[in-house]
Amino acid sequence: MINLLIILFFFELNANNKSEIFMQKIYKNISNNSNLVQPINIVKNNSKKKNVILGIIQSYSIKMILPFFKSWIKANYENCDMVMFVRNIAQETINYLKSINVTVFQIPDQYKNVRAINIRWKMYIDFLTKNKNKYRLVLHTDVRDTFFQKDVFKYYEDYDPFLGIAVEDGTLQNKVNKKWIIDYAGEEKHRKIRNERIICVGQIWGTLDKFLEFAIIFWEKLMENPKAIEQGIGNYLIYYKRILKDFIIKSDNFGPIMTIGITKSNSINFDSNNNILNFMGEIASVIHQYDRKHDIMKMVIKKFCPELIQSNQTSQTKNSQLNTFSINNCNKNILYLLILIQIFTILLSLKTRISIYEKKQII
Numbered sequence: 001m002i003n004l005l006i007i008l009f010f011f012e013l014n015a016n017n018k019s020e021i022f023m024q025k026i027y028k029n030i031s032n033n034s035n036l037v038q039p040i041n042i043v044k045n046n047s048k049k050k051n052v053i054l055g056i057i058q059s060y061s062i063k064m065i066l067p068f069f070k071s072w073i074k075a076n077y078e079n080c081d082m083v084m085f086v087r088n089i090a091q092e093t094i095n096y097l098k099s100i101n102v103t104v105f106q107i108p109d110q111y112k113n114v115r116a117i118n119i120r121w122k123m124y125i126d127f128l129t130k131n132k133n134k135y136r137l138v139l140h141t142d143v144r145d146t147f148f149q150k151d152v153f154k155y156y157e158d159y160d161p162f163l164g165i166a167v168e169d170g171t172l173q174n175k176v177n178k179k180w181i182i183d184y185a186g187e188e189k190h191r192k193i194r195n196e197r198i199i200c201v202g203q204i205w206g207t208l209d210k211f212l213e214f215a216i217i218f219w220e221k222l223m224e225n226p227k228a229i230e231q232g233i234g235n236y237l238i239y240y241k242r243i244l245k246d247f248i249i250k251s252d253n254f255g256p257i258m259t260i261g262i263t264k265s266n267s268i269n270f271d272s273n274n275n276i277l278n279f280m281g282e283i284a285s286v287i288h289q290y291d292r293k294h295d296i297m298k299m300v301i302k303k304f305c306p307e308l309i310q311s312n313q314t315s316q317t318k319n320s321q322l323n324t325f326s327i328n329n330c331n332k333n334i335l336y337l338l339i340l341i342q343i344f345t346i347l348l349s350l351k352t353r354i355s356i357y358e359k360k361q362i363i
Contacts, residue, residue, distance in 0.1 A: 049136035051153045052081045054127070055143045056107075056120040062093045063308055064144055069100060070304040071147040075285075078151060081135075084143070085123040087116065117230050121219040128212050138211040142202035145291045147300055149275050152285035155256045156205070163210040163244050166203035166288065167252040168259045172196050172235060180232025184225060185240065193239040197252065200259045201234040203288050210247050217243055254279045260296075261289030274299055 053072070057065060072082065084097060087107040097104050105127070111119045124140060137153050156164065172178060172194050181190045204214065221233050237243050251257040258278055260268060269277045276296075278284040290296045301308050 050079050050081055050134060051077075051137040051139070052083055052131075052135045053077075053139045053141060054083050054085075054120075054124050055141050056085045056087075056116050056123070057089055057093070057143055058087045058107075058116040060089060060093070060144060062090070062096055065093070066305045066308065067147050067300050068143050069097070069102070071149070071300075073100060074304065075148040075150055077148075077153070080151070080153060083127065085120060087112075114226070118219075118222045118226065121215050121222060125212065125215050125219060128208060128215070132208060132212075135208050137205065138208050139205040139286075140203070140211070141286070142288060146202075146286060146288045147290060147304065148286055149283055150256070150285040152205075152256050155285060159207075159249065161207040161210050161247055162249050163206035163214055163247050164204065164257070165238065165248060165250045166200040166257050166259045167250045168198040168200050168261065169253065169263045170198050172198060172239075174198060174262070177231065177235065180229040181236055184228040184232045185236045189236065189240050193235070196235070196239045199231075199235050199238055199250075200261075200288065201231045203251075203257055203259065203286065204234075205257075206247075210244060214244060256282075256285040257288065258284045258286070259288045261292040265293055265295070268293070268296070274303055 055068075069082075081103060082101070083103045083105070085105050085107050086094065086097075094104055105123065107116075107119060107123065111122070114122075120140075124138075128135070128138065137156060139152065156162070170177075172181060172190065177198050178190060178194070181193070205211065206214070217237065218230075218234065221237065222228070222230060225233075238245075238248065253260070253263060255278060258276065260276075267279075269281075271277060271283065275283045276287050290300055
């Protein structure tokens with residue numbers, strides 16, 4: 001009850017950026033009844049460094065990833081690079097990415113047998129190590145099921161240093177997440193963290209130093225057991241091993257990054273422009289796992305990629321015309337066949353009659 005009063009009190013103070021930051025700091029430390037999340041130093045950011053978004057694309061068509069990039073453009077990210085590591089995608093897709101100023105790196109063939117969700121962390125480590133002096137904030141994100149509404153980096157520009165984690169609505173007693181952790185670490189270790197909220201490894205962000213520190217540890221653990229699922233390892237490292245515990249902050253559905261895959265649809269709210277609102281009533285910056293909600297997926301495509309709807313309708317029309325053409329051709333072929341059969345029957349009948357007539361003449 002006291003926690004709720006604190007939340008309501010600071011919600012009323014939401015008149016300026018300082019109160020927003022303070023409110024989120026309080027919420028992050030009380031909302032999941034965990035002592036994992038620690039107070040974070042808030043400093044004024046005077047850095048001239050850029051921010052960067054990192055992701056991986058493997059075997060996706062351009063249609064599958066278009067909402068991600070179209071929404072990113074519309075969200076007007078300032079002073080931000082977009083870097084994608086790619087494998088097995090069409091040249092058409094690469095050309096599109098380059099046309100919108102996305103930096104594209106092909107994943108080296110030496111890693112062709114390493115799963116995409118694992119190898120991306122190695123790619124991140126190599127890239128960020130070479131660009132330590134260029135970037136300040138880093139966001140790693142899934143691509144296919146994510147879209148943007150606002151510049152998320154503006155929300156975190158006064159936090160330093162930190163590692164951000166995306167928290168889902170469920171706990172680690174969730175059947176799938178439970179299995180991933182038990183398969184990796186065993187039942188006893190899972191039992192000690194089973195009541196913690198699910199950390200979604202599809203969204204990790206933070207200052208470059210802390211993000212890189214996490215990525216290095218994470219990559220080492222992934223390579224120790226390549227068959228393990230990365231989300232199971234991520235939750236184990238953060239909750240059980242408590243790595244970077246003094247620097248972690250989170251965003252659940254009250255924060256700027258929302259993970260809505262297992263969130264009840266009737267608890268997701270929109271404004272008049274079909275922007276998804278977080279549970280604080282603010283426009284969320286990043287929405288992850290939107291494709292789990294059919295209505296939201298349709299809304300996202302209509303809002304950011306209406307050309308996909310037209311393309312689909314055109315394709316359906318062409319298919320319909322093709323089917324009609326095929327049916328008509330089929331009907332014509334059947335008619336021709338019947339005519340040929342009829343002609344053959346007549347000829348056969350005439351031949352038979354002629355043969356009978358000739359026999360009679362001989363007799």
